[in-house]
Amino acid sequence: MSFYSDASTEDTRDELDTLGWYHYDLSRHAAEALLLSNGSDGSYLLRNSNEGPGCFALSVRAKDSVKHFHVMRKDGCYVFGFNEYATLQDFVNHFANQPLLGSDTGTLIVLKCPYPRHVEEPSIYESVRVHTAIQTGRTENDLVPNAPSLGTKEGYLVKQGAFVKNWKQRWFTLSRYELKYFKDKTCEEPIRILDLRACSAVQFDYSQDRVNCFCLVFPDRTFYLCAKTGVEADEWIKMLRWKLSQIKKGQ
Incomplete structure (x- = not known):
């Protein structure tokens, strides 16, 4: 099944799959449970929205709640709020700069750290490497091997x-x-x-x-x-x- 509303290519889909905090078909409820149980204030992830092809949701933990924001893939661009991003890299760079989002209550939400798709319990079963921030050009070797709050x-x-x-x-x-x-x-x-x-x-x-x-x-x-x-x-x-x-x- 395609997640895009335009006639996007396999290259576009592959580009999205490289995003370490894209959680595919993770449900709204499961996203809230993950972020509230294991995340911290400012943790966020991207997932598919049930509103149709090309629709995504950015789930962000804001203290003791989780807010959800619409992201749409349209005409080759990612539309987020009033902004459009020509490429996924531009989209990632936007988050790397820690933008402020206003919730429906007027509270400003800071995107601090992406919640990784692949997580294992730290230091017990095997060592883990987890995203603590996304910056332009970061690779797997740049990830920080410490996640003390996971599974608590x-x-x-x-x-x-x-x-x-x-x-x-x-x-x-x-x-x-x-x-x-x-x-x-x-x-x-x-x-x-x-x-x-x-x-x-x-x-x-x-x-x-x-x-x-x-x-x-x-x-x-x-x-x-x-x-x-x-x-x-x-x-x-x-x-x-x-x-x-x-x-x-x-x-």
């Missing part, structure tokens, strides 16, 4: 006790293959560290008299956790399952 997540969850089956709110942090939980966000020492290399499954759980629950299955115990919303529970499950899949790849 934190937040409050309600956990069921092991013996007394009461529920208590705990602060959880997920980094690399460790899921830690603390009495609250201000505590420095965790109550417990769960090694995900021993976890066999992560899934929604409907056996508890609570909503938005999921469980982590370990050989000696199943941990039952509840999030405030179904969306939040889904984000935790997807991130934890991704971790398990990466661990299996490394075995």
